[in-house]
Amino acid sequence: MGKYVIAGNWKMNKTPAEATELINAIKPLVADASCDVVVGVPFIDIPAALEATKGTNIGVAAQNCYWEKSGAFTGEIAADMLRAMGVGYVILGHSERRTYFGDTDATVAKRVRGALDAGLTAILCVGEYLEQREQGITSEIVAMQTKIALEGVSADELSRVIIAYEPVWAIGTGKTATAEQANEVCAEIRAVLTSLYNEEAARAVTIQYGGSMNAANAAELLAMPDVDGGLIGGASLKPNDFATIVAAAK
Ligand code: PGA
Numbered sequence: 001m002g003k004y005v006i007a008g009n010w011k012m013n014k015t016p017a018e019a020t021e022l023i024n025a026i027k028p029l030v031a032d033a034s035c036d037v038v039v040g041v042p043f044i045d046i047p048a049a050l051e052a053t054k055g056t057n058i059g060v061a062a063q064n065c066y067w068e069k070s071g072a073f074t075g076e077i078a079a080d081m082l083r084a085m086g087v088g089y090v091i092l093g094h095s096e097r098r099t100y101f102g103d104t105d106a107t108v109a110k111r112v113r114g115a116l117d118a119g120l121t122a123i124l125c126v127g128e129y130l131e132q133r134e135q136g137i138t139s140e141i142v143a144m145q146t147k148i149a150l151e152g153v154s155a156d157e158l159s160r161v162i163i164a165y166e167p168v169w170a171i172g173t174g175k176t177a178t179a180e181q182a183n184e185v186c187a188e189i190r191a192v193l194t195s196l197y198n199e200e201a202a203r204a205v206t207i208q209y210g211g212s213m214n215a216a217n218a219a220e221l222l223a224m225p226d227v228d229g230g231l232i233g234g235a236s237l238k239p240n241d242f243a244t245i246v247a248a249a250k
Helices: 016-030 043-053 079-085 095-100 105-118 130-134 138-149 179-196 199-204 218-222 239-248
Strands: 005-009 036-040 058-062 089-092 121-126 161-165 207-210 229-232
Touching: 005 089, 005 161, 005 207, 005 239, 016 036, 016 043, 016 058, 016 239, 036 089, 043 058, 043 079, 079 105, 089 105, 105 121, 105 138, 121 138, 130 138, 138 179, 161 179, 179 199, 179 207, 179 218, 218 229, 218 239, 229 239
Parallel strands: 005 036, 005 229, 036 058, 058 089, 089 121, 121 161, 161 207, 207 229
Antiparallel strands: none
8 A cells, every 4th residue: 555644734734933942842642653744734834844854764744836938927826936945845736725715626637737847746625515425425525536636647647646535524623534434435436546547557656545544543543555645634733632633654
């Protein structure tokens, strides 16, 4: 199966000084991690995060990027700018971007293209709304989101794509998918990857679960065969909880 990656999604939390403090608290707790560890910080915190993680096993992710390289796009940040700073990862298509900021499958695909062209690793978020799960169309929704986002992504480039399955109803709600529900959809995503690429390429992709993953439920979720990591919101702001999740990813 894919390589384990535990990524924190700090969302719109922490000033640069607070980011340094949080990373300094996390650092010693995850120094022996047997998975990749990433912190997804607000743009303004990136310099502080890069400085605080220097020489450690912690990677830094941005939470979005624009696909054009430069130009008249007020308020946007180009993937190339992130790469130039030394950022390794970018979270794309998070449901909060889709729900509040107008991201669509089409714009997420452009962001993935831009991120890969810039040399970043994309953490692509997919997931269904509660109504869609209740309608029994979770598989179709997630397959469609995955296929559109990966349009034109080569098998070679796929090695720089992490997919985060995040059921929208589980994000920030304290309502976690059961390990079986999480694994079922992660396995379906892997089947989509097999159909788009091949079995070997699909097996190598890290597929994370995200949505109220915490210190208490991480071990069970991460023990599932198709769950290769987690995208962690709330619990990533608590050093001990985040470290417990990291320790559960083996
Ligand atoms: P949560 O957020 O862990 O707070 O539910 C997950 C996410 O939004 O990536």
